[in-house]
Amino acid sequence: xxxxxxxxxxxxxxxxxxxxxxxxxxxxxxxxxxxxxxxxxxxxxxxxxxxxxxxxxxxxxxxxxxxxxxxxxxxxxxxxxxxxxxxxxxxxxxxxxxxxxxxxxxxxxxxxxxx
Amino acid sequence: xxxxxxxxxxxxxxxxxxxxxxxxxxxxxxxxxxxxxxxxxxxxxxxxxxxxxxxxxxxxxxxxxxxxxxxxxxxxxxxxxxxxxxxxxxxxxxxxxxxxxxxxxxxxx
Numbered sequence: 001x002x003x004x005x006x007x008x009x010x011x012x013x014x015x016x017x018x019x020x021x022x023x024x025x026x027x028x029x030x031x032x033x034x035x036x037x038x039x040x041x042x043x044x045x046x047x048x049x050x051x052x053x054x055x056x057x058x059x060x061x062x063x064x065x066x067x068x069x070x071x072x073x074x075x076x077x078x079x080x081x082x083x084x085x086x087x088x089x090x091x092x093x094x095x096x097x098x099x100x101x102x103x104x105x106x107x108x109x110x111x112x113x114x115x
Numbered sequence: 116x117x118x119x120x121x122x123x124x125x126x127x128x129x130x131x132x133x134x135x136x137x138x139x140x141x142x143x144x145x146x147x148x149x150x151x152x153x154x155x156x157x158x159x160x161x162x163x164x165x166x167x168x169x170x171x172x173x174x175x176x177x178x179x180x181x182x183x184x185x186x187x188x189x190x191x192x193x194x195x196x197x198x199x200x201x202x203x204x205x206x207x208x209x210x211x212x213x214x215x216x217x218x219x220x221x222x223x224x
Contacts, residue, residue, distance in 0.1 A: 004157075042119065042214030043158075043202070090157065101146045101165065101206065106157035 002027045006091050006107035013078070013085070013114050021076045021110045023091035030096055032074035033104070036060060037088040046089075049074055050096075078112060086114045117141045119215035121203050126221045127193055135188045135201050135218045143208020149177050149188045150202040152217065158202055161188070190220075198222045 004025045013019045025032065034046040045058030049068040063082025068074055078085045089110045094102035119139045127133040139147070146165040150158040164170055164179035164186060176189040188201055203215040 040123070040216055042216050043204075043212075044214075045212070088155075101148075101163050103148075103160045103163070104150075104158070104212075106159070108157045109155070111155075 004091055004093060004105055004107035006089075006110050009108065009110060011110060011112045013112060015114060016080045018077055018079050019112065021078070021089055021091075021112070023074045023076065023107055024072055025074075025091075025093045025105075025107075026072060027093060027095075027105060028071070029093035029105070030071070031094045031102070032068065033092045033094075034058075034064070034066065034074070034076045035090040035092065037090055037109075043090065046076065085112055087112060117207060117213050119203055119205060119213055121201075121215040121218045123216070124219045124221065126223060127190075129193055129195060129222055129224050131193050132189065132191050133193060133220065135190070135220065137186045137188070137203035137215055139184050139186075139203075139205045139213070139215075141184075141205050141207045141213055144181060144184075145206040145208065145210060147177075147179055147186050147206070148202075148204040148212075149186075150204065151199050152202060153199045161201075193222050195222050195224070 007022045031050045033048040035043040044060050046064050047066040049055035065077045091107040092104040121137050149161040152158040162177035169178045174191045179186045200217040200219045202217045205213045
């Protein structure tokens with residue numbers, strides 16, 4: 001079955017450490033996205049990529065980095081510069097970019113907790 | 116600024132009908148989505164509205180009034196598995212998605 005796989009599902013990090021969240025899709029979708037979900041708030045866009053080797057900052061990119069070396073993969077690194085990284089992170093994809101009514105397909109999420 | 120308002124939490128009874136409202140103030144409008152998200156899981160697509168009126172899809176229907184900046188999701192014949200959060204999201208004039216905080220729906224037997 002086609003879908004998006006995120007790993008790990010749960011991750012604990014000490015302050016000052018960088019961590020990388022994996023996101024892989026086999027849907028042959030062009031565009032991929034990273035969102036952060038916090039209690040009582042709407043999803044917030046961190047980064048997105050519409051094609052391989054290109055990505056754009058979202059609304060809250062500070063303290064995060066991404067790469068898009070392959071169409072299928074869009075890993076997110078949470079750096080030590082992110083002041084409040086404890087959150088639920090969702091990876092998503094769409095067949096094409098953000099124009100139009102593109103339905104997002106989401107991964108199951110990664111919950112990061114900073115100790 | 117851009118804003119989407121949804122009730123934080125609602126409670127309903129199994130077998131009943133519930134309406135979840137979403138009001139929005141955004142810079143432009145190019146469509147509205149509803150997604151369902153069970154706790155700790157991925158959001159899944161429920162509906163999309165771009166024109167005024169009601170879109171029906173089985174037990175779920177979604178309504179849009181662009182002039183009022185208002186949408187609702189109607190769930191009929193509620194089942195326990197409908198206990199989830201329901202997320203409203205609007206596509207603004209720049210084709211960016213603006214998300215509401217979600218409505219947690221609790222279904223009681």
